[in-house]
Amino acid sequence: MLSFPNAKINIGLNIVEKRADGFHNIETIFYPIPLTDGLEIANSDVVNYQFSSSGIPINIEDKDNIVCKAFELIRSKYNIPSTAIHLHKNIPFGAGLGGGSADAAFMIKMLNTQYKLNIPVKEMENLAGQIGSDCPFFIQNKPVFAKEKGDVFSKCSINLAGYHILLIKPDIHIGTPEAYANTKPAIPKQALELLIKEPIETWKNHIVNDFEDSIFPNHPELAKIKSDLYEQGAVYASMSGSGSSIFGLFKEKPTYTSPKHFTWIGILD
Structure with a gap:
């Protein structure tokens, strides 16, 4: 199975207050854009998972990669077989574009589809939230108004089609x-x-x-x-x-x- 995790931009970003847990509450609009990575999964004979990558170099151990963390999270809760994973990295790191978060969210969605796990959308968002604050947005991948840590969403009527x-x-x-x-x-x-x-x-x-x-x-x-x-x-x-x-x-x-x-x-x- 192949998918193309996309980036996002922020339209406005207000830092509203510092929270007791050390994080900050924000207000922003997430808008998906068609700058993408490539993510592929397939059944494999390896134990657990096998990860490979191309494109922009990823200079961390596989176990620390957010895609592998997403796989391990789903595997800890659902019975899924060993899987080969390949990530082609095109969205630049450290850009404020949510590329890693998108990769993790798309991994959750792909595993749900590939192995017929029937995980509801809200549960996928909850699982994605355990990986990172931006991750839940990429489950539904539609423009939203986001608040608190950037993980509480409400509908947004913004439409930039054609720009x-x-x-x-x-x-x-x-x-x-x-x-x-x-x-x-x-x-x-x-x-x-x-x-x-x-x-x-x-x-x-x-x-x-x-x-x-x-x-x-x-x-x-x-x-x-x-x-x-x-x-x-x-x-x-x-x-x-x-x-x-x-x-x-x-x-x-x-x-x-x-x-x-x-x-x-x-x-x-």
């Missing part, structure tokens, strides 16, 4: 401690759920990613990329998640590319 997206990922790594270092959690003056209903041309004046205020001063190249996207004609541009990818939304297909950075252009469904 072109240009995504740029420079070779910059931003760890979680750095991302949150200078943030100031606060309840936003205007609700993101209402702002998103305004014309997209107005978003740049009102819809923000709070991580930009923390990250851009330390990485001015990211601010420059965002500015360049607006100069190229983007109607809206932003960092996704806690970075370091920057995306722009365009009415017409952009032509900008950068030989220095990972650059991808797609069209939204």
Whole structure:
């Protein structure tokens, strides 16, 4: 069985408050985009599972890979046979695009289908949540308004079908401690759920990613990329998640590319 786990972008991201458990409550909109990895599973004679990968190098042990963790989680609860797993990695790491989370969620969905486990959608979301906060989103893989740790969803009527997206990922790594270092959690003056209903041309004046205020001063190249996207004609541009990818939304297909950075252009469904 073959599937293509896709990335996501964040439209707006408000850091609302710090929680007692050390995490932060946020408000954001997750929107799926057609930048994908490839994930394949098949029955195997090996004990438990056999993992292989191609594409972007994955420099961790197999047992620490989020795909293998998803497999082990399902295997601990359901009777599934030994499985060969291959991941072709195309979504860049550390980009705020949820690539690893998508891989894990798609693994859960694929195992459910391949071995006829009949796991309900809500249970798959609960299982995905045990792996990571972003993972449950990729089970249904539809635009949602997300709150709390980014794992409580409500319907979102946003529709970006037909818009072109240009995504740029420079070779910059931003760890979680750095991302949150200078943030100031606060309840936003205007609700993101209402702002998103305004014309997209107005978003740049009102819809923000709070991580930009923390990250851009330390990485001015990211601010420059965002500015360049607006100069190229983007109607809206932003960092996704806690970075370091920057995306722009365009009415017409952009032509900008950068030989220095990972650059991808797609069209939204």
